[in-house]
Amino acid sequence: QVQLVQSGAEVKKPGSSVRVSCTASGGTFHSYAISWVRQAPGQGLEWMGGIIPTRHTTDVAERFRGRVTITADESTSTAFMSLSSLRYEDTAVYFCARHGDYPTYHSAMDVWGQGTAVTVS
Amino acid sequence: EIVLAQSPGTLSLSPGESATLSCRASQTLTKNYLAWFQLRPGQAPRLLIYDASSRATGVPDRFSGSGSGTDFTLTISRLQPEDFAMYYCQQYHTSPWTFGQGTKVEIK
Numbered sequence: 001q002v003q004l005v006q007s008g009a010e011v012k013k014p015g016s017s018v019r020v021s022c023t024a025s026g027g028t029f030h031s032y033a034i035s036w037v038r039q040a041p042g043q044g045l046e047w048m049g050g051i052i053p054t055r056h057t058t059d060v061a062e063r064f065r066g067r068v069t070i071t072a073d074e075s076t077s078t079a080f081m082s083l084s085s086l087r088y089e090d091t092a093v094y095f096c097a098r099h100g101d102y103p104t105y106h107s108a109m110d111v112w113g114q115g116t117a118v119t120v121s
Numbered sequence: 122e123i124v125l126a127q128s129p130g131t132l133s134l135s136p137g138e139s140a141t142l143s144c145r146a147s148q149t150l151t152k153n154y155l156a157w158f159q160l161r162p163g164q165a166p167r168l169l170i171y172d173a174s175s176r177a178t179g180v181p182d183r184f185s186g187s188g189s190g191t192d193f194t195l196t197i198s199r200l201q202p203e204d205f206a207m208y209y210c211q212q213y214h215t216s217p218w219t220f221g222q223g224t225k226v227e228i229k
Contacts, residue, residue, distance in 0.1 A: 035218065037166075045158070045166065045209050045220040058143075061217040095165055099213070106213055108156040108171035115165055 002027025004096050004113035004118045011119045017084040020116045022096030029053065029077035033099040035109060036070065036081045040092040048094075051079055052103045059105070093117050123148050123212050129220035133229040140197040142224045144210035149190050154214040157186055157195045160207040169208075170195060197212075197226070 020068035022034065043103035048080040053072040060068050069082040079096055094116045097109035126149040132140050153173035158166040168177040170186035173193055182185065183198045197204055205228050210221040 037220075039160075044223045045160070045211070047211075047218045047220065050218075059216055097166075100171075105216065105218060106152075106154055108168055108177070108213060109166075109211075110168045110171070111157075112165035112167075 002029075002098065004095075004098060004111055006113040006116045007095060009117040011118070011121060012086050014086055014088060014120055016086050017082060018086060018118050019080055019082045020094050020096075020118070022079045022081070022113050024077040024079075024098070029072075029074065029079075032101075033103055033105045033107070034072070034079045035046055035095060035097050035099060035105070036068075037095045038092040039095070040089065043092075048081070050099075050105060052105075053079070054103050061085055083118075086118075088120050091118065091120045099112075122217050123150075123214060123215055123219055125210050125219055125221035127208075127210060127224050129224060130222075131225045131227060133227050134200055135172075135229045136200050136202055138200050140195075140200060140204075140226050142195040142208055142210075142226075144188075144193045144195070144221050146191045146193070146212060148215070150193075150212055152214070153189055154211065154212055155186075155188075155193050156211045157184075158209045158211060159204075160196075160209060166209070200226070202228075211227045 033052045036048045064082040072079045098111040099107040100110040101107040157170040165171045
């Protein structure tokens with residue numbers, strides 16, 4: 001059964017960048033779409049973008065375009081999300097999640113990473 | 122983008138009671154591409170329902186989803202102490218894959 005393990009908490013200065021990793025273990029990686037979702041303190045869930053490694057395609061929500069870069073290393077079954085020009089309001093917990101069933105986003109996110117807390121201070 | 126409106130914002134109920142949560146989409150979701158998630162503090166979201174009415178693996182049968190088109194419902198029967206949490210609907214019909222603003226189910 002696949003698990004997604006994320007990198008540890010980060011504290012960053014405004015204007016800097018952060019990179020969060022998400023490694024799949026116990027299952028295949030490249031056959032699924034991987035999304036990144038965040039939750040700021042006291043706020044709801046927000047989809048940021050995703051990648052389908054086997055198709056080498058990414059999709060980023062419009063409000064994050066230009067600041068978010070999503071990549072994947074199939075050799076290590078790891079996806080990465082980089083967020084640049086950090087602002088105080090980017091303080092949040094960032095999750096990666098797998099869309100089950102084939103390399104498409106048209107499937108529910110059934111497996112989630114444990115979350116990575118990013119603090120901009 | 123597709124906007125999902127959840128109601129009510131908060132439900133105050135007692136253990137053993139039933140909860141009915143609503144999610145309304147601003148556009149028709151063909152193929153009922155809608156999921157429900159439970160979110161507890163400090164934990165990752167947990168998939169409960171996918172494709173509007175299919176229960177995810179390991180989810181108790183007291184959780185059920187229904188609806189089609191633009192109106193969807195999550196019903197939790199016989200609330201257990203661990204069910205008091207936040208619940209979010211999410212559509213995977215059209216990018217960006219948006220979430221509702223959430224419904225809090227709290228202990229009365």
